[in-house]
Amino acid sequence: MAERRMRGPGERWTRRSYAGETVDVARRMLGAYLVHASPDGSTAGRIVECEAYLGEHDPAAHSHRGETRRNAAMFGAPGTAYVYFVYGVHDCFNVVTAPRGIGQAVLVRALEPFAGLDLMTKRRGGVELGRLCRGPGNLARAMGIAPSHNATELARGALGIFSALEGPPRSSAIVTTQRVGLTRAAHLPLRFCLRGCAFVSAKRPHAS
DNA sequence: AGCAAGATTAGC
DNA sequence: CTAATCTTGCTA
Secondary structure, three states: OOOEEEEEOOEEEEEOOOHHHHHHHHHHHOOOEEEEEEOOEEEEEEEEEEEEEOHHHOOOOHHHHOOOOOOHHHHOOOOEEEEEEEOOOEEEEEEEOOOOOOOOEEEEEEEEEEEOHHHHHHHOOOOOHHHOOEOHHHHHHHHOOOHHHOOOEOOOOOEEEEOOOOOOOOHHHEEEEOOOOOOOOOOOOOEEEEOOOOOOOOOOOOOO
16 A cells, blocks of 8 residues: 655655555465464464454554553564453454554454364364354464463464465455454455355455 | 443354 | 443543
């Protein structure tokens, strides 16, 4: 996306929006592996569905109104985990995508279970394979992702992301739709799924 | 202080 | 459709 030019009295500077970069990262994250080496055992899944959240440009983003205690990790360095607690019930996992202070991230919404299926199933209370990692709250539970992972560096800790050997998906393999469960900025095409993947969440975005 | 809404999910 | 029940923002 084009940079935005801003002017002030007696000075002029440019400030990038980073929206294009975040969208690009989201699309490239499809097919990559989310891995957690936990004390209970290791689990891994292939990312098949994710959504981009664009900070101050995006009324649906937690970071839209600036930094708070809850969303502080979203303003951290790229590659930082942002794990937030929703509805007083579920944890959701995001990857920070923009430089410090910008507040953009990609929410991982579904995985194709890849390794540690027994442990995932145990953590999820015995649900069937097809529903193990479908939905952001469900995959966090299956992977053992907890609030303690918030603000950790994905390149260094027990929780990390590894790109697929075959590289990022071709454009033709990505389905782009509206994001799920939003009321504000609901029309933006910022949800990305691997085409034809059975593990993508069944939820359809709101019609605009 | 009080209240409503929210990047959700399972169960009536 | 509703409960579960945490954080934030808005209103008084």
